[in-house]
Amino acid sequence: MPDETTSPRPDEPFGGSLRPGPSPAVLAVDMMRAYFDPASALCLPDDDCLQSAARVLATARQHGVPVVHTRVRYSADGADGGVFFRKVPALQALVGDGPMGELMAPVAPVDDELVVVKQYASAFFGTSLASTLHARGIDTVVVVGVSTSGCIRATAVDAIQHGFVPLVVADAVGDRAPGPHEANLSDLAAKYAEVVDEATALDYLGSVAPGGAR
Template identity: 70%
Template sequence: MSTFDEGFDGRLSPGRRPAVIAVDLMQAYFEPASPLCLPSRDCLASAARVLAAARRRGVPVVHTRVEYAPAGRDGGVFVRKVPALKQLFGGGPMSELMPEVAPIEHELVVTKQYASAFFGTSLASMLVARGTDTVVIVGASTSGCVRATGVDAVQHGFIPLVVRDAVGDRSAQTHEASLFDLQAKYAEVVDEETAVTYLEEQR
């Protein structure tokens, strides 16, 4: 994926200690009654295949989900800006992870309140403690939590690989624009085959 002609889009070579971050693959993004629902489940199926490859090679997988205290008391102005988040107040089924990507034993689940998986969580310290140098990012939505997580990953010193096929958005335009921007400035945008091959090369 090429971006601007000059001064951007340098190449980041993946390291040898990856982890997968599965961002917010919750019922809220796949339940038709939800205002956050994506138009397709294709990214969910792709994410499941990426997770399967990671598990086969013993690569750590971290899941994130969003949940707020009753009345959204821990959501600040974010929940005022995005009223659709009210369905995540007090937990409930919309905050639950999809069965296709459900955590297995020993996989960490990070509960967050804002877009980035790193903001206000212990994710960075957990990855550092494991010696992680690269994060493979899947999930939803591309223009929101995936993009924010990719930006914060590079700011924490990790090499982000965003898997194009395994991230989804409500808008094709914002999906493509976000991937373009991530590739230009913050991450390597790769397809599912590339991500799976990389994970399966791990020892």
């Protein structure tokens, strides 16, 4: 299906709709042990988003949709994390190749799926992700992962700024508390992304024609 944008009415300045295109990729953002291990200061209250993300990835693979993963890794002194690393002390758990930086088994990369290593919130900032996706003819990114108010929000905003239609799967993203999770999903839906439930995302990925994702 072609891309299609529907503008809101003049009395509704936010919330126009974006139609996903025929060539999506799934972007699994930072599904690392640090967010699911109670020993970590970054741990989420539950792993519901992990299980939902695993189902999204399974459907993407079944239909030949590319999957790209991101993880965070800092140098020994955190110098590559700059001011951000100093602002969030919990990021010290992601120095080097320690266990907290491991991608969780239910969403671990398979075959030759790309893993983008980043130091900041957005999967696009300071990485080659945008050029890689453009080179593959990707027009839509289906975003799953953590955390909604941080890396998911930043990634979705950068996705639309790079010309991709962002689909944020509400069931497959998580945050440290319901407040920031719901508030950011609402604001993303108003201005930067289509926010969809898991069933809608699975239907979309299942509708991609063979060869549609290049």
